[in-house]
Amino acid sequence: MKYDYRSIEKKWQEKWEDAGIFHASDDTTKKKFYALVEFPYPSGAGMHVGHVKAYSGLEVISRKRRMQGYNVLFPLGFDAFGLPTENYAIKTGIHPRKVTDMNIAKFTSQMKRVGFSFDWTRTVDTTDENYYKWTQWIFLKMFENGLVFRDKTLVNYCPSCKVVLSNEDSQGGKCDICHSDIVQKSKDVWYLRITEYADKLLEGLEKVDYLPNVKLQQVNWIGKSRGAFVDFSVKGADEKLTIYTTRPDTLFGVTFMVMAPEHPMLDKYKDKITNFDKVEEYRDICAKKTEFERTNLVKDKTGVKIEGLAGINPVSGKEIPIYISDYVMMGYGTGAIMAVPAHDERDYDFAKKFGIDIIEVIKGGNIEEGAYTGDGEMVNSEFLNGYDNKKDSIDRMIEFLTEKGVGKAGVQYKMKDWAFNRQRYWGEPIPIVHCPKCGMVPLPYEELPLRLPKIDNFEPGEGGESPLAKIDEFVNCKCPHCGGDAKRETDTMPQWAGSSWYFLRYIDPTNTDTFADPDKLKYWLPVDWYNGGMEHVTRHLIYSRFWHRFLYDIGAVPTEEPYAKRTAQGLILGPDGEKMSKSKGNVVDPNDVVDEYGADVLRVYILFMGDYGAAAPWSENGVKGCKRFLERVAALTDMIAPGSETPEVNSLLHKTIKKVTSDIEEMKFNTAIAAMMTLVNKIYEKGSITKDELTAFVKILCPFAPHLCEEMWATLGGKGFASLAEWPAYDEAKTVDSEIEIAVQICGKLKATVKIPAGADAPSAIAAAKACDKVAEALAGKSIVKEIYVPGRIVNIVAK
């Protein structure tokens, strides 16, 4: 058979679609497999090779599971709300709805050309009102359960996109969308109380099978720390200043305190602060600092001493100065710290600069030279002297503080509450009404969806307000509670809202009564295997686990965790080894590859490039190599010779089936393909293959190169579709050779190889080794010290 991919691929794609062979059924009597890939944002650029790699892994696994008799749910939808579409609309005047529909249509047809076995009847679009109705519904449920709040605080703001960003969306001080520098701005914004779920998100990780580094990144992002809250009396104020510390045992070493410049106590006691003008001056300087200055001038501490207020050390009773400095953040702990310069580098730098006392309380370092952050015995600490700070000093101090009522054990998280809004048009409207009498009133559930109004001008307001604010018909409404005049919330939800629950909607995408039928949820959940990019680990993956866990807590979903297993694919780099980007001009368009080489070649090459989880550069020659392989495969139909079975080919076939079967499950696609290449080489070497052998080979290649395999299947007279054929079993007996070749070493150096029967015992294997000329030669005149035989592998003779 000649490999004519152009005629083959379209034909089989149509046949698959007509027969609907990739549709998941809700037949709960069958064993299920729910495979999930991160749904794409339908950008105007269309499909990228990165998409193909991201989907190809579970594509192969899903196809294999289907052949193994599983009821497979492998869907794809579109995460279509977001700024790029809106910005495009601003530029061109084309409505985001229209742009989105066009892009989805383009993506879908491109994806179908690759032959992915997605169940297209279950596709979802987050911008569809029948979808975002339920996004809004979940938001209202969260509101009802006290997980939504509004707060005026300093927020991450992108001046270029003119939106407020969550902590997750502004990592490294850069906007996740446009990479501009983030500024801190005081704004009234919506928050989701994700911190309330910090412990549940942490504990949930213990029950799931995620890549270790995925787990670790989430653990670090949540950033749980144990320590204590300690109350310091403040001379000049009638309230205590509470600090958080992970090292309460160093309290006797505290020589000053530091508040964040934004600490509320400052304004409260500004009459008592005799140098408040200096405080305000310092605040201005801090506000103007860029992220770069803040992070790169770490050693150079700045600050202002607060005159008129002083702290009292609760264990020693000593009076200590209070400073403000921007090395203390309002967003972590209590926004104030106790400073122990002898044992904290930052406090040390500050104390040195401001001439503050340094008291050693842990033995082991030299405080003349720098802070000692290691372990040791407590000193200068009254009742704590002699305790070991690694073992029991912290517990002892917490016990003491608790007894005296000036402190208690506590935990803190680095993760912050989720700033949950964007001041833009193309997002889910937040279903809340602001009533002058009743305050924030949620829309009744039966009024969902709250539809986005049709507008023409998508420009955000200069003051950073949503374009929706300009639409009077949308804004002005009646309060659902009292019926009086009220105004609608005009912010929309952030990009991550729709993607936080989409995997639930695939299960029942057209349900109008609920987001998904409970029985169907019970059958399909959890997602058995979720694959996606590492870049989503501290964003989408943590958000969606939070939403899912909340839904579990209110009884809406049957599992605590949404995803049983999580893996990640590596990047495809440009041919130059650099990350693909338009500006570098090293982008490979998968559509061109399909045109020139065919979809099967694209699929096989992407999985053959290297370790699925690692980054690998694109190579046009590598693509050609895969094309050559598939051409050689196609030609196998001409090499069928009845009764020509050779033990070599037959044995290797069984070995290959075994290896491909297990390699696919471990996502070791590159070695699975290599094994099949080896088999094909062997068949060519022997010159013939039987029809049954070829049929089995076609089945194991089918998940990788389904179009070619369907064609060969038909040529071989197979019934129905190769894609639905039964996955071949292998005969274990045929995967072991009767005669094996083992290596013979003398003193660990390889001298020869000998063939011995597979079941040979140690004495006979060693005897066979010694019988070999080269070995006998090497052993001549020496006395044997030790003989080792590792069954099936090696004989090592130690001789002097």
Place this chain on the structure above:
RNA sequence: GCGGGUGUGGCGGAAUUGGCAGACGCGCAAGAUUUAGGAUCUUGUGUUCAUUCGUGCAGGUUCAAGUCCUGUCACCCGCACCA
């Protein structure tokens, strides 16, 4: 600074988890075929004439180390004044 990862031919990468390093593919070379180019097929291809030497570098454990241990260098990723 902290956390994680990776270093193997000319290149992408294998190595049953301590047991013949370099599977498979690319590239390259020679030959065959072809009017020619391209394509295809065959053979070879870490290094050395060879005994040798070879998995970033230096040690160590072991009969045996790419794999384990100690130290070190380089690069990549994540977080970052988190108290």
